[in-house]
Amino acid sequence: MDADHPQASTPRPLTSTDPQLPEYYQDIGVTYLLQEFKNLDDRASFELFERAVGNPKTGNFVVDFGDEEAWCGFDLAVDAFNGLLEAKRPAALNTRWINIWYPADHKPTLQEKSPVPSLDLEEGSETTELSSLSELDPLHNINHYSIVDDVWHYSSVDWGRRYVCLGYNSLYSVPTERREDEYPQSHRDLPDGKRVWTWLLLCEDRTVISIHEDPYPYKNGDLDKQEQRALNVIRRNLLNVFRQLSKARNSAKESPLTILPIRKQVGDSKEETLHRPTDAPGLLFYYLFDDWYTSYGLVVKREHQHGAELNQLREAMLQKAELSHVDRLHHIGRQLAVLKRIHQSYERIIDRVLEKQKATLASLTNSNILPGLQREESVSSSQPQIAEAESLLGVSLSSAARVRFERLKDLIRLYALSEIQDCLDQKESLVMMNFNLIAIKESYSVERLTRITLLLAKVTILFMPVSLMTAYFSTQLQDVRFTSHAYWTAFAVVLSASICALMLFGAVSGTLEGRMVVRPLSRVLVDFWRGKVGGSRTGA
Template identity: 40%
Template sequence: MSELVRSHSFQTPQEYYSSFKTRPHLQDAFRDIDEASNLKTYLALLKDSQTRNFVLDFGNDDAWCAVNLDQEDFALLLRKPKPRCFGTRWINIWAPEQQKELIKTITSHYGVSERLQGMMCTDPVERPLKATVPTEPPRNNFRPRNSDRLRRSRPDDVEGNALRDLADPEEIRAAASFRGLTFANVIDQIWHFCSVDYGPKYTCVGYNSLFVVPQFEMDNGRELPAGKRLWSWLILCDDGTVICMQENPFPGLSGPSEKELQSVLSVVRRNMQLIFAGVSKQHFASSESDSLVTIRVRPFFEGGPDQVSIKQDDGPSLLFYYIFDDWVSSYALVAQREHKYGVSLNRLRQDMLSKPVVDLIHDLHRLGRQLAVLKRLYQSYELIMMRILQRQRMLRDEARSNRPQLAIGQSFGENDGDSRHSTTRSSFSFSTIPDASVGVQLSPPAVARFERLLDRIKLYCLSEIDSCLTEKENLTFLNFNLIALKDSQAVEKLTRITILLAKVTILFLPVSLMTGYFSTELRNVKGEYTINQYWVSFGVIMFLSAVLLWVFGYASDTVEGKTIYQSLSRSFFRMSRDRVSHHKNEAPGGTIHRS
């Protein structure tokens, strides 16, 4: 038996795939992606909506891939050990609800619990074209219908008997509402839901991802960020196998247009394509601008001393990390400087400065809710990485104290256990260490990259979201302050107009009394005064009235043109002075021109 295993270990890829006598088509299904033509073909297949899965086996010298394998093919591949030339096996599955038996075959091989298998095979939530609101039955008719239904329930109906024991109709309704609840509903309603599970042969994480599709507005409602939300499962196994499952972006019969489908698939599968291309020896960065998206999980000894640092045993751990770290999507979401939320805040600020209205508060509230959901989503990534690093520290300490250091890809622990966490906190600690030593140990390069990713999430994503939330609160106060300032300016202007009219009235009141005196039909008054005497009296009284009004305004601090507005006299004086100075400046030029 040992000689048979040894002979399998030193097989070449051609000998390995040709050894499956019961499935001879496997030899033709696998192709070497180190050849340029095969790499181009497989990259095109990764963009095809009909591609449901692929298997990529690679090591230091070889990388072979096959697409759209069935359940029997996977069962046969898992039963036969990989040759030594392959250190890593990457199994990628799209649309898991259409390949349930295949998923159960793979996960059962690594001892995944039935409950976790059921969660992986849950049908996704289908989004109808138009949301329909179910009509709620009248409250007074709720009790008779449910009582008849409960009376007709069978004695062995556990759920029916449990509902019958509830006396309050509200309790019955609350209990019945969870009977149709699935895992797909949970991850669709709680975007920051995440899962971290461990077993003797695997480490499994589940998380939601949000993808921004250019030229297509993926509206999820006023309270949720725009984009395509997809759930992903990522499993690292003890034999160097990495399993990735991604939710179907368009479940159901009513699919999108071909253009929209290709645009969405090019974005949600972009990270897979970058990693896949990085495995091949044919893919090299053509310029310095491509270095950021160049991913290496396989050593190329002819590439220089930097590639020698990547060992074959590091392949599964690095692949596990790079699938989780979709940096391009995070950069397009909030990390870049001109992201959509910053642009929206700038637009709202300009609208406030031009015309502050109360309706802008609704836009700020909607933007704040979207940023809060996005913050909790990134906090779930932070939680996953903290749990992974916590487990790695425990496994490393146990390996150092109890037994010699094991190679990357070997399993630890005897008992199966799982741990699911969902949180809204942004800071975590390593104080709680589980007792059961389950999980798969990562290589040191992968651990270092997870630590770096944790710092980037805090520095570039969470800090940017916190800045946007702080700016949103400041804009809310700014809008109310601008509205109050606008109202105060309107009141001040109205007050100035009222004071001006009152001054004019007071100014002409003595003159009116004087005119009335001169026009009275009294003896020794009518016909005794001349017109010159009238106008002299008019001027003296008008002058004295103006002086008294100015003294009163100065004493009571109601002189026109104090803080914001200028008086009419001062405005007229400045306009006249500017016009005279303008004519004086033009006069020399005109004289020179005439001469």
């Protein structure tokens, strides 16, 4: 997270100022900001910004937009952010989107807005105490991002007086070069793909802030072709949302599923026009969270990774069942469990976002908050009082955003979670099928061995009478003479009798020619006799 990206702190070369730039940006007092912000509805500027979104060295951007106009600036420095956050936006630019890709580069801004007491040399005793405590307790060395990296389904929903903040992991289906000898055994229990942590904030002043973890830290933006393709997949949803904020895009070439009603007017009625400024922040907040294309590629698509692998294992089992298949199914089950918990965390985030904050009696009693009827009675009080509506945590979403969050929850439950559960059930059935196939294969081996044993036994039994007959003919008996014709005649008779006896025994016992027949002959005769006797009794 601490890769150095100089583009985020150093302004780009100055260009000509847009003559249509609102006075709002001129009044901020940051000189180079006048050259950075350009009209997003201009075709040339839009194409330039569109390429900048896919550039791995781009650090941040800000978009201010309304129904009639939209202005955007990339790679802003700390003083530009300070000026934008402190100045009051005009009503025409009712919504702001701040996107940060490398949050480590913006620590000065965060520390200035939310200062944290530092430990200097005068506080050396406290530093020594903390270092010794961390040596005794290893939990002091665990930070937020280590938990995020270890627990993929970890999520966070924080409510403030004037904001709501979501933190969650996203898993992107991108090719990864994973070798068995380079990764520990635990990595086989994690799904293939790239995990990226995202912070998403909705503020009371209609500002949406998105902060993304660097997927390739310590690369300084120098990515190879495979990493660049993966970055395009990671930023695909964000790029689509960015395109929807411009009227210069070519909507004729877009898929209907990618068109988002953030600036696009769905209706021209009076109600739609009145609610559009209040709907835009919530819709932007929702569509940045709703990356349905990622879930579709992971678990919803018919030929997704785990479903295809389960089908391949099933075909391999039918060819030759092995115990190694059970080990692979175990790891697939662990990966599916991780995916299930990730989507359950999304469902929980939606529940928390849609949850309405209520003022309780305890919160009103143990605070300086009074209901509206009691507010006038407490004016003379020496202690300042706060209105009840201003005391509730979080930012209320518009109806347009709420219904979309509810729809997303249904999509996650009906498609993603149900598909994952189907794969888990299929995995369990494949484990049982593998053991059954192994048992069947062993039974076939035992049957084959039984056939060979029976064949050898029958050959031995077949020639045993012939051996006795030959021994008799080779005995020297007084006044007894054997001719060659008599020997071979006796040989044929004894051998034929032995063969007939073996066939009769095999038919009666049900082991004719070493194969298990459906029913032995003795059983057939018994059933035939019972049927005949039963039929005669019925006729009588």
